Amino acid sequence: MQQSAATSLFLPIALGIIMLGLGLSLTLEDFKRVTKYPRAMTIALVCQMVLLPALCFGIAIFSGLSPVLCVGLILLAASPGGPTANLYSHLSKGDVALNITLTAVNSVLTLFTLPFIVNLAMKHFMGAGQYIPLPFAKVIEMFVVVLVPVALGMLIKNKAPGFADKMNKPVKIISALLLVIIIVSVTLREKQLLTDHFAQLGAPVLLFNVLSLAVGYYLPMLFKVDKKQAIAIGMEIGIHNGTLAIYIALNVLNNSTMSIPPAIYSLLMFFTAAAFGFLVNLSRKQTA
Numbered sequence: 001m002q003q004s005a006a007t008s009l010f011l012p013i014a015l016g017i018i019m020l021g022l023g024l025s026l027t028l029e030d031f032k033r034v035t036k037y038p039r040a041m042t043i044a045l046v047c048q049m050v051l052l053p054a055l056c057f058g059i060a061i062f063s064g065l066s067p068v069l070c071v072g073l074i075l076l077a078a079s080p081g082g083p084t085a086n087l088y089s090h091l092s093k094g095d096v097a098l099n100i101t102l103t104a105v106n107s108v109l110t111l112f113t114l115p116f117i118v119n120l121a122m123k124h125f126m127g128a129g130q131y132i133p134l135p136f137a138k139v140i141e142m143f144v145v146v147l148v149p150v151a152l153g154m155l156i157k158n159k160a161p162g163f164a165d166k167m168n169k170p171v172k173i174i175s176a177l178l179l180v181i182i183i184v185s186v187t188l189r190e191k192q193l194l195t196d197h198f199a200q201l202g203a204p205v206l207l208f209n210v211l212s213l214a215v216g217y218y219l220p221m222l223f224k225v226d227k228k229q230a231i232a233i234g235m236e237i238g239i240h241n242g243t244l245a246i247y248i249a250l251n252v253l254n255n256s257t258m259s260i261p262p263a264i265y266s267l268l269m270f271f272t273a274a275a276f277g278f279l280v281n282l283s284r285k286q287t288a
Helices: 005-023 028-035 038-063 067-078 083-091 096-126 136-159 161-189 191-222 227-238 242-252 256-287
Strands: none
Touching: 005 096, 005 136, 005 161, 038 067, 038 096, 038 191, 038 227, 067 096, 067 191, 067 242, 067 256, 083 096, 083 227, 083 256, 096 136, 096 227, 136 161, 191 227, 191 256, 227 256, 242 256
16 A cells, blocks of 8 residues: 555654643653552563563564565564554453553653664564664654643643543544544555455454463463552553554554554454453452
8 A cells, every 4th residue: 555645744743642642641650650669560570561562563473474474573563552542441340450551651661672672573583684664753743643642631731621521531432433434444555455465464463462462361360469550550461552553654664564463453452352351350250
């Protein structure tokens, strides 16, 4: 797919609105909570920044995917948790405050870790001759698209909390609709590519999704983290920001094929995350 002017304009605006919605629910206290959940935060960040990219590299290597699709899959793994994780955590009786904190911290850290991981993947899978470093201007663009709306939302929350509370729900609904529009538009525009690659991509993407949820939940439980916090971490680790990954593939790397794994993942995760939430709550009732 050739990047159209409409897509180039719509995707950053859509992502900006989604990140604004996240900012409307954040305060500085959310960042200070890092000190209140040291064990949970440490485990979650190690999972997000180290284990998942390493796990995804392994899946990509043994999957037989083309080099470009491998990079697209790892681009997804390097992306932070999305706002959708907060909703699923709430529905699954997880610690939403921890989710918000993790989303905020991960979104900041990813601006530095994502270019490194993606460049490493491109160098490994596509070879030195095709290795394309992320231009500094594009890194700054990512920084602006992600952090400026979040900061604006936090400023509104601080200066006009009543207005922020009123706008929080409508903006979340709009964000969800925009997410659906982005996924559907990519799916329709890449229909042939999806048809060509789904049989090849479906299993690796689903495997990565399920393993992300499992690692995010069971590893904290292994280290005696509270179950509500483990559910929150599972959702945060298992629900990646597919919108950001698609944006980077199309607008930063200018490669539409790399947007296919995030698009497929974004479709599958709605069902796997719902099943995960049902299962962990079912086990909670059985042990109660």
